[in-house]
Each structure stands twice: as structure tokens, then as C-alpha cells.
Amino acid sequence: xxxxxxxxxxxxxxxxxxxxxxxxxxxxxxxxxxxxxxxxxxxxxxxxxxxxxxxxxxxxxxxxxxxxxxxxxxxxxxxxxxxxxxxxxxxxxxxxxxxxxxxxxxxxxxxxxxxxxxxxxxxxxxxxxxxxxxxxxxxxxxxxxxxxxxxxxxxxxxxxxxxxxxxxxxxxxxxxxxxxxxxxxxxxxxxxxxxxxxxxxxxxxxxxxxxxxxxxxxxxxxxxxxxxxxxxxxxxxxxxxxxxxxxxxxxxxxxxxxxxxxxxxxxxxxxxxxxxxxxxxxxxxxxxxxxxxxxxxxxxxxxxxxxxxxxxxxxxxxxxxxxxxxx
Amino acid sequence: xxxxxxxxxxxxxxxxxxxxxxxxxxxxxxxxxxxxxxxxxxxxxxxxxxxxxxxxxxxxxxxxxxxxxxxxxxxxxxxxxxxxxxxxxxxxxxxxxxxxxxxxxxxxxxxxxxxxxxxxxxxxxxxxxxxxxxxxxxxxxxxxxxxxxxxxxxxxxxxxxxxxxxxxxxxxxxxxxxxxxxxxxxxxxxxxxxxxxxxxxxxxxxxxxxxxxxxxxxxxxxxxxxxxxxxxxxxxxxxxxxxxxxxxxxxxxxxxxxxxxxxxxxxxxxxxxxxxxxxxxxxxxxxxxxxxxxxxxxxxxxxxxxxxxxxxxxxxxxxxxxxxxxxxxxxxxxxxx
Numbered sequence: 309x310x311x312x313x314x315x316x317x318x319x320x321x322x323x324x325x326x327x328x329x330x331x332x333x334x335x336x337x338x339x340x341x342x343x344x345x346x347x348x349x350x351x352x353x354x355x356x357x358x359x360x361x362x363x364x365x366x367x368x369x370x371x372x373x374x375x376x377x378x379x380x381x382x383x384x385x386x387x388x389x390x391x392x393x394x395x396x397x398x399x400x401x402x403x404x405x406x407x408x409x410x411x412x413x414x415x416x417x418x419x420x421x422x423x424x425x426x427x428x429x430x431x432x433x434x435x436x437x438x439x440x441x442x443x444x445x446x447x448x449x450x451x452x453x454x455x456x457x458x459x460x461x462x463x464x465x466x467x468x469x470x471x472x473x474x475x476x477x478x479x480x481x482x483x484x485x486x487x488x489x490x491x492x493x494x495x496x497x498x499x500x501x502x503x504x505x506x507x508x509x510x511x512x513x514x515x516x517x518x519x520x521x522x523x524x525x526x527x528x529x530x531x532x533x534x535x536x537x538x539x540x541x542x543x544x545x546x547x548x549x550x551x552x553x554x555x556x557x558x559x560x561x562x563x564x565x566x567x568x569x570x571x572x573x574x575x576x577x578x579x580x581x582x583x584x585x586x587x588x589x590x591x592x593x594x595x596x597x598x599x600x601x602x603x604x605x606x607x608x609x610x611x612x613x614x615x616x617x618x619x620x621x622x623x624x625x626x627x628x629x630x631x632x633x634x635x
Numbered sequence: 636x637x638x639x640x641x642x643x644x645x646x647x648x649x650x651x652x653x654x655x656x657x658x659x660x661x662x663x664x665x666x667x668x669x670x671x672x673x674x675x676x677x678x679x680x681x682x683x684x685x686x687x688x689x690x691x692x693x694x695x696x697x698x699x700x701x702x703x704x705x706x707x708x709x710x711x712x713x714x715x716x717x718x719x720x721x722x723x724x725x726x727x728x729x730x731x732x733x734x735x736x737x738x739x740x741x742x743x744x745x746x747x748x749x750x751x752x753x754x755x756x757x758x759x760x761x762x763x764x765x766x767x768x769x770x771x772x773x774x775x776x777x778x779x780x781x782x783x784x785x786x787x788x789x790x791x792x793x794x795x796x797x798x799x800x801x802x803x804x805x806x807x808x809x810x811x812x813x814x815x816x817x818x819x820x821x822x823x824x825x826x827x828x829x830x831x832x833x834x835x836x837x838x839x840x841x842x843x844x845x846x847x848x849x850x851x852x853x854x855x856x857x858x859x860x861x862x863x864x865x866x867x868x869x870x871x872x873x874x875x876x877x878x879x880x881x882x883x884x885x886x887x888x889x890x891x892x893x894x895x896x897x898x899x900x901x902x903x904x905x906x907x908x909x910x911x912x913x914x915x916x917x918x919x920x921x922x923x924x925x926x927x928x929x930x931x932x933x934x935x936x937x938x939x940x941x942x943x944x945x946x947x948x949x950x951x952x953x954x955x956x957x958x959x960x961x962x963x964x965x966x967x968x969x970x971x972x
Contacts, residue, residue, distance in 0.1 A: 332781070370800050374766070374769020374804070375804070377769070377770055378777065378787075379780075381773070382777025410759075411965070412965055413759075413760075414753070415739070415740070415741035415743065415751065415964060416964040417741070417752070475966050
């Protein structure tokens with residue numbers, strides 16, 4: 309059995325190791341230093357590595373994300389923390405128009421070895437402007453690699469691989485996961501290209517990532533109690549998507565439910581479903597289904613927020629509807 | 636359209652020896668002739684898309700780039716043909732890039748607005764207004780953290796000063812005392828919008844100076860003044876005190892792009908600025924001082940024209956990239972740097 313650790317501490321261990329391993333690596337963002345990180349991920353790192361490498365920035369997402377791109381071009385290996393995905397909209401230009409396109413439009417001369425970390429997702433009653441899940445937008449863009457670690461092993465291990473990637477990598481950390489705990493696995497392989505089977509099953513594939521993974525696993529438990537065997541796929545890499553793992557699971561289970569927190573219209577969930585339709589249509593025994601956020605800004609009151617988001621009971625109900633009434 | 640005050644043409648002694656004096660003239664002529672040809676080729680549909688000409692503004696890039704060293708980083712806008720050329724990118728590679736050909740300096744993928752040259756620390760060719768300012772700030776941060784010598788020179792138009800990126804980059808660069816040379820090419824029009832119609836503070840040095848850095852205003856039509864001012868500003872940056880802001884007042888003689896009917900500027904204003912043209916006023920000064928003869932001028936101009944003709948032949952002969960390569964250079968292939 310591996311060491312038990314929180315998701316937050318796993319991220320911090322990954323950061324510390326990266327800073328120790330390569331003098332070109334530095335962390336910058338709002339309140340990453342003196343404050344210790346909004347989610348306490350970088351707590352203690354300022355004391356260990358000093359203010360040049362644990363660099364507090366002003367509230368200037370466009371400025372410091374752009375500066376991160378520039379620093380990467382200048383030979384450094386910056387890790388830029390955007391406090392939450394909500395504020396990344398202020399930095400869409402350097403991420404999309406510059407980091408993602410620079411290699412291409414320079415004819416292959418300039419790679420951008422930049423890592424951007426940010427919290428994503430809802431579930432803490434922080435209302436509409438602090439509860440978005442925009443990782444699917446970034447997964448739309450060629451030139452970016454988009455990660456969504458959901459386990460402590462991925463949280464700890466993905467950063468080093470992201471830093472070794474010569475191209476821009478975005479890491480989305482669901483805010484609901486920071487306090488979760490798990491065992492660091494010695495056997496799970498961490499990479500930046502494959503989805504992982506988190507629970508094996510035979511009758512339905514639950515395809516999910518990030519903050520919805522615990523919900524899908526809970527739903528699979530409930531379904532098992534009802535005699536329904538659900539397989540749970542953790543996409544964990546949102547761009548490029550690992551079609552092979554998804555299709556293998558769908559072909560085996562012959563039914564699939566995609567579970568993701570973004571709004572359903574034009575979503576990453578829709579993309580996964582489209583790919584299944586393209587590649588495994590004739591292996592399906594039932595229409596594809598999905599559990600996404602309702603098409604409403606995330607409300608503040610707990611009961612409405614819960615109603616807006618994917619939940620284990622909604623996944624269970626969706627699977628039951630797919631399988632139809634018991635014979 | 637209120638009437639703009641147009642100062643007297645640049646005049647006064649040129650404090651250079653004949654070699655430097657003529658080299659500066661040749662630099663301006665090379666830009667001018669290359670771009671005149673580009674406009675012609677646009678008419679022939681050899682060059683497509685957006686084409687933003689620098690004609691009229693040549694003294695800015697010519698004086699500024701002469702003040703830099705090969706260790707410095709240079710990053711510019713979509714009106715960057717001249718900057719790329721004087722940074723050392725071969726005219727052949729620039730012309731081929733404008734054609735979209737494989738021997739272009741960005742292998743044809745970028746076009747007129749995205750000229751790049753890694754070997755010359757030329758970082759584009761950035762076509763989002765003000766987008767280069769945070770990048771330059773980051774390049775300078777990398778240099779500061781890694782202890783590399785060199786400053787980062789960032790060109791942008793005055794229109795960029797209305798963007799948030801300008802303010803955020805200025806704040807970061809001053810706060811962290813980064814070696815950035817902010818070069819504002821003030822041609823008085825953000826596309827079609829006059830300065831006074833887009834800025835609450837039209838004194839750009841006052842606006843930039845609010846961030847607590849040294850500022851310099853210089854006549855961007857006077858290549859002598861530009862080189863002197865930028866040299867001084869670059870020295871200040873190299874001494875490690877942080878960034879400097881230089882406002883280079885200039886004027887574009889052509890429309891914003893080839894799509895622009897240029898309806899927003901009075902004809903008299905354009906004509907008045909043309910009397911300040913950076914090439915003919917400088918040429919007259921050199922001749923008056925005995926630093927240039929008409930025969931020498933014609934020889935320099937002929938050399939520039941020949942380089943242009945050769946670059947067009949080169950671009951014509953360059954191959955198109957095969958469509959099979961379409962998906963190249965989206966991600967870095969394994970083993971590449």
C-alpha cells in the first residue's frame with residue numbers, strides 16, 4: 309500500500325521536486341508566496357526557495373500569464389498559477405493566441421515550455437463567477453495539452469511530465485479535490501496521453517474526469533448494489549483525448565454515460581460522445597447519455613447548486629434509464 | 636477631424652562619419668524599396684491577407700535597431716517588415732514569407748504579420764495589439780532570473796496603450812525592475828482612430844510615466860535623434876535600473892492595411908507629414924554636409940532595388956509546402972528543440 313496523502317500535499321510535493329530538480333523552474337501567480345497559495349498548495353515554498361522562484365504577482369492575469377509565455381521563450385520553465393479558471397478568461401489571449409500558436413506561426417522555431425495550473429469547478433457555494441468549468445474550452449485549442457488530475461498519484465506525478473513537455477500544458481485542479489485524500493500508487497503509471505480505467509465493469513462505461521471522478525465511483529458503488537456492473541474511465545488528459553481506452557471500454561460495456569461538470573451544450577462531454585458515435589456506433593446497445601451541469605450559471609444556495617451539478621444519484625438514474633426496466 | 640500640429644522637418648547636423656551616415660540611409664532605403672515592392676506584389680495577388688506597410692516610419696526601426704546588440708531580444712507588431720530586415724533576417728526570407736513559401740523565415744506559415752527568426756532573437760511578428768508587451772516582460776524576466784546579458788526591446792503602436800496588456804506589462808516590468816526597452820511607435824492613429832479620440836491622456840510619456848519609469852519623447856522622423864535617444868535609453872536599461880519608455884513620434888504615409896480606404900485623415904495632414912519624410916530629409920542633410928553625393932545616393936538606392944528584385948526572384952522560386960505537411964508544427968516533435 310502506498311503512502312496516504314491529500315491531493316493538496318501531493319501537488320505541493322510535485323512542485324517542490326520540480327523546483328529542486330531544475331533551476332529554470334519557478335512558480336508565479338497571485339498569492340503563491342507570502343499567502344501560501346489560495347488553496348495552500350504552495351505553502352512553505354517561499355521560505356524554501358525564496359521570492360525570485362516563488363514569485364507573487366499583482367492581480368494581472370493577462371500580464372503575468374503573458375510574462376510566463378515570454379519567460380518560457382527566454383529559456384525558463386515557468387509554472388504559472390492562475391487562482392481559478394474563472395480568472396483565466398482575463399488571460400485567454402496569451403494562452404490561446406500566443407502560447408498555443410507560436411510554434412506553428414513561427415514555422416517550428418519557438419516552442420513554449422510553459423505550465424499553467426488553475427483550480428476549476430463548483431461545489432463550494434461560491435456562486436456563479438467562481439464556479440465555472442472551462443477546461444473544455446481550452447481542450448478545443450490545437451497546440452495546448454490539457455490535464456485534469458483526479459487522483460493523488462496524478463496530482464503528484466503530472467507536473468514533472470508537464471514541465472518536460474516542450475509545449476504549453478494546462479493543469480486543471482478541481483477545487484473539491486484539494487481536501488481529498490488517497491494513497492500514492494507505486495503501480496499506476498502517470499503519463500500525459502492516456503486515460504485510465506479506475507474501476508472495471510461490464511455493463512456500462514462511466515466516462516469522466518477531475519472532480520466528477522469521485523461522483524462516478526460513488527455511482528458505480530451504488531449500481532453494484534443493484535447488480536449493475538459499471539466501469540469508470542478517468543480521461544485525465546482532455547487534450548489529446550485517449551480514444552483507444554474509451555472505445556475499448558465502450559465496446560466491452562456496450563453502453564456509455566459521459567459525466568462532466570461543464571454545461572452540456574458544445575461541451576467536452578459532447579466531443580467524447582461524438583467520438584464514440586464515430587468510432588463505436590455499431591457496438592452500442594443503447595443511445596449514448598451524459599450527465600453534465602444544467603444550463604444555468606451556478607447558483608449560490610446549496611440545494612440549487614447541487615441540483616445544477618452532476619451528482620452520483622443523477623448518474624445512477626441515467627444508467628438505470630439506459631438499461632431499461634428490469635426484465 | 637481637428638487640425639494636427641505638424642512640426643518642422645528634421646534638420647541640423649548629422650554627427651556621424653560617412654560610413655555610418657550612409658549605412659543608416661541604406662537601411663531606410665532597403666525597408667522602403669522592399670515595402671513598395673510588397674505593395675505592388677499585393678496588387679498582383681502574389682502577397683495576400685493583411686499587409687501593413689511601414690512606409691514613412693522607417694527612421695524608427697532604423698535608429699532603434701542600430702542601438703541594440705545581438706544579445707538583445709526584439710519583439711514587434713504586425714507592422715514589422717522593417718524591424719525583421721534590420722535585425723538581420725535576410726530579405727529573401729522575408730519576401731518568401733510574404734509569399735507564403737517554404738523558404739520564408741517562418742516557413743510560410745506566418746505571412747507578413749508573423750516574421751520570426753530564432754537565431755537573431757527576433758520573436759515576431761505579434762499580431763494582437765499590445766500582445767507583445769507581456770511577452771517582452773517575460774523575456775526580460777527570464778534574462779534577469781538566468782543572469783543572461785541583454786535587454787528586451789518591445790515595439791508597439793500608441794493604440795496598444797489603450798489595452799490592459801500595456802498597463803499590466805508596465806506595472807510588472809517596473810515592479811520587478813526588468814530590462815525592457817518599451818518602444819512606442821506613435822503614428823497618431825490606432826487603425827483609423829486618432830489619438831485624441833482614443834486616449835484620455837494624449838501625452839504618452841506622462842501616461843507611461845505614471846508607472847514610475849524614465850520616459851523619452853523623440854522625433855521618430857529623424858533617424859539621428861532616434862539613434863541618440865534610444866542609445867541613451869538602452870544604456871539606462873542595461874545599467875539595471877529597470878525599463879525605459881521611449882515615445883517615437885512618426886506617421887505612416889500609407890493606409891493602415893491594404894484594405895483601408897484611409898478616409899479618416901485629412902489630405903493636408905498627410906501631405907504636411909510627408910514634408911517630414913525620414914528618407915528625403917535625411918538625404919538632404921547628408922548632402923548639405925558633404926556626407927553624400929547624388930551619385931552615392933543613386934548607388935545606394937540601386938543596391939536596395941537589386942536586393943528587392945533578387946528577393947522577389949527567390950520567393951518566386953521557393954516551393955510551396957506540401958499539403959501533407961499541414962499538421963506539422965502544432966506540437967514539438969520528439970527530439971526537436
